[in-house]
Amino acid sequence: MKSMSNSRRVAFMTAFYVVGTLLVATWLIPIAIAFFTSLKSMDEIMASPRMWAPPKKWVLTNFAEVWNRVGMARYVLNTIIIATPSVIGTLLVSSLGAFALAFYKFRLNKPVLIVFITGMLIPFQMLLIPVYRFSDSMGLINTFPGVILFHVAFQLGFCTFFLRNFMRQVPFSLIEAPRIDGASDFLIYRKIVLPLSISSMAALGVLEFTWIWNDLLLSLILLQVDRLKPVTLGLANMQGEFISNYNMIAAGSIIAAGAPLVIFLVFQRYFISGLTVGAEKG
Amino acid sequence: MTLKKDKLLPWAFLALPLAMYLIWVILPVFQSLLFSLTHRDTIMYGRKFIGLGNFVRLVQDPQFHIALANNLVWLVFFVGIPIPLGLGIAMLFNQEYPGARLYKTLFYVPMTLSFAVIGTIWAWIYHPDFGALNTVLRLLGLEGATRQWLGDKRYMTLALVFVGVWRQVPYVMILYLAGLKNVPEELVEAAMIDGASWGQRFRHVVIPMLAPATVVAVTISVIDSLRAFDIVYVMTNTKARAAEVLASYMYSSAFHYQDYGYGSAIAVVQFAITFAFIVAYVNNTLKNELQR
Numbered sequence A: 001m002k003s004m005s006n007s008r009r010v011a012f013m014t015a016f017y018v019v020g021t022l023l024v025a026t027w028l029i030p031i032a033i034a035f036f037t038s039l040k041s042m043d044e045i046m047a048s049p050r051m052w053a054p055p056k057k058w059v060l061t062n063f064a065e066v067w068n069r070v071g072m073a074r075y076v077l078n079t080i081i082i083a084t085p086s087v088i089g090t091l092l093v094s095s096l097g098a099f100a101l102a103f104y105k106f107r108l109n110k111p112v113l114i115v116f117i118t119g120m121l122i123p124f125q126m127l128l129i130p131v132y133r134f135s136d137s138m139g140l141i142n143t144f145p146g147v148i149l150f151h152v153a154f155q156l157g158f159c160t161f162f163l164r165n166f167m168r169q170v171p172f173s174l175i176e177a178p179r180i181d182g183a184s185d186f187l188i189y190r191k192i193v194l195p196l197s198i199s200s201m202a203a204l205g206v207l208e209f210t211w212i213w214n215d216l217l218l219s220l221i222l223l224q225v226d227r228l229k230p231v232t233l234g235l236a237n238m239q240g241e242f243i244s245n246y247n248m249i250a251a252g253s254i255i256a257a258g259a260p261l262v263i264f265l266v267f268q269r270y271f272i273s274g275l276t277v278g279a280e281k282g
Numbered sequence B: 001m002t003l004k005k006d007k008l009l010p011w012a013f014l015a016l017p018l019a020m021y022l023i024w025v026i027l028p029v030f031q032s033l034l035f036s037l038t039h040r041d042t043i044m045y046g047r048k049f050i051g052l053g054n055f056v057r058l059v060q061d062p063q064f065h066i067a068l069a070n071n072l073v074w075l076v077f078f079v080g081i082p083i084p085l086g087l088g089i090a091m092l093f094n095q096e097y098p099g100a101r102l103y104k105t106l107f108y109v110p111m112t113l114s115f116a117v118i119g120t121i122w123a124w125i126y127h128p129d130f131g132a133l134n135t136v137l138r139l140l141g142l143e144g145a146t147r148q149w150l151g152d153k154r155y156m157t158l159a160l161v162f163v164g165v166w167r168q169v170p171y172v173m174i175l176y177l178a179g180l181k182n183v184p185e186e187l188v189e190a191a192m193i194d195g196a197s198w199g200q201r202f203r204h205v206v207i208p209m210l211a212p213a214t215v216v217a218v219t220i221s222v223i224d225s226l227r228a229f230d231i232v233y234v235m236t237n238t239k240a241r242a243a244e245v246l247a248s249y250m251y252s253s254a255f256h257y258q259d260y261g262y263g264s265a266i267a268v269v270q271f272a273i274t275f276a277f278i279v280a281y282v283n284n285t286l287k288n289e290l291q292r
Helices: A006-038 A042-047 A061-068 A072-103 A109-119 A125-137 A144-167 A173-180 A185-213 A217-222 A231-241 A246-266 A268-275 B009-035 B053-060 B062-080 B082-093 B100-112 B115-125 B132-139 B153-180 B185-193 B198-209 B211-227 B230-236 B246-255 B260-289
Strands: none
Touching: A006 A246, A006 B082, A006 B100, A006 B115, A006 B153, A042 A246, A061 A072, A061 A246, A072 A109, A072 A144, A072 A185, A072 A231, A072 A246, A072 B009, A109 A144, A109 B009, A109 B260, A125 A144, A125 A217, A125 B009, A125 B246, A125 B260, A144 A185, A144 A217, A144 B009, A173 A185, A185 A246, A185 A268, A185 B009, A217 A231, A217 B230, A231 A246, A231 B115, A231 B230, A246 A268, A246 B100, A246 B115, A268 B100, A268 B153, B009 B260, B053 B260, B062 B082, B062 B153, B062 B211, B062 B246, B062 B260, B082 B100, B082 B153, B082 B211, B100 B153, B115 B132, B115 B153, B115 B230, B153 B211, B153 B230, B198 B211, B211 B246, B211 B260, B230 B246, B246 B260
8 A cells, every 4th residue: 555646545545435334324224224113103104104214203112012012022031041051052062072173183083074064064954854853752842952952063063163273273282291290181171271262162152142043944943832932933923913013023123133233243353253264264 | 293192082072072963963964865765744754765756756846946946046146246246345345444444343234133133124125115115216206116026926036135145245245354364465565566457456466365265255155045044934934935945945845744755855956056065165174274
């Protein structure tokens, strides 16, 4: 950039701000629409079709209504009950596999890694019927453990791969020294590698939490009773039921979007480092 | 530089993760392959081996043709729009001007939302009477361009794909921003001093250096386009058969019509189309990650 002439630099900067602002504004219009609609009364929505305009009168009751009467509170609680143990479980279980793949030399190391990476890319539909069948035979349909176990297992592919890459960077001397002193490998995993991996596990946890929070298909197959449904399915149901009360549906969307959005804004850096695996190194 | 004291130790650590992966991911893949060769109308019992019967049925099934054609539309748009647009936006936002970070953050936001939320919002935007899209067209005096976006067979799939693309562009941008960290600014500068025009610099310097990011972005977009289900489910409730894609047709065949063998066959087709891209992604990843 140093070699650019001054006038060209100014022109480029202007273009950056003008195009950038336009782009971001265009991209976020749908979200603004949902936000404004959730705060309008039905009368105002019917009177003016300009959905992108801020409400003339701000109405907060839609949120209370959706939260209490429509049962959004229950759906959000269900999602929290499903997502929290799923994230913790997948982090713990995958850290075991990652430890093995990062520190041991054995013939099947690479094939096992390939199996984990391939599994995370397989179309979900390949798993649905057999998993439904297995869950049915184990009595896991319509139970939270049934969904949680499937989440943990399915996310293992990505998490094992991600954590393995991180653990490879742990200096080998940190592993070898205690070994010579007679520490067991499990102790090394628990006392040395796991504490060193906390930051990358936190990054991974943030990403996993939003993924699991946003899941629809898996719960659709395994949870068929309304009182167990997560917020994504609750919202989809609501759409059928309250077809004409759009302010309520919009309020429901904002509630369903809340947690992932806040998490993203707070932990942005972690979030992105997880998403760009493979794109960075040449 | 690796431990080799005990050959059994790695397997002690791998036992739990591998067992879980085996039960919920690996075995199901093989079971689905097997189920696709059977006729079964209950999920537990009553399987009958019919060879390639389900696939013969697929070839003759007009609904399958619709789903396959729609999926092709998804695939073409998912690669054709987000890749160039995501790259362009990444190039634009890859500056250190004040506010650039805010732009990037805001632009990512659609990526963090679930398809349930996105589909719900867009269904309202597409509403024929109150929706923002038709309202804008009317305000612009383009009454004739208004459509029943989700009610007309001809526009349904395009309307759904557009929503998917809207969410995919920020994702591709993230991938390219990560890739751009690798392109040294001196290289770009050297090209400028040499007098290379902007277009040439872009083609001969930037594009080759972004190749790894492009491989990831293209393969992920292809795989995502074949996985499209949530948008279709939320915005049409899988009742609009004209908008069906492979993933949703598999779901309705298996879980609405209890045609499990046939559903498995559709899943196998989905898998077969994705397979080459999965291999490409795995290859690329191994090349990049295993050398560390």
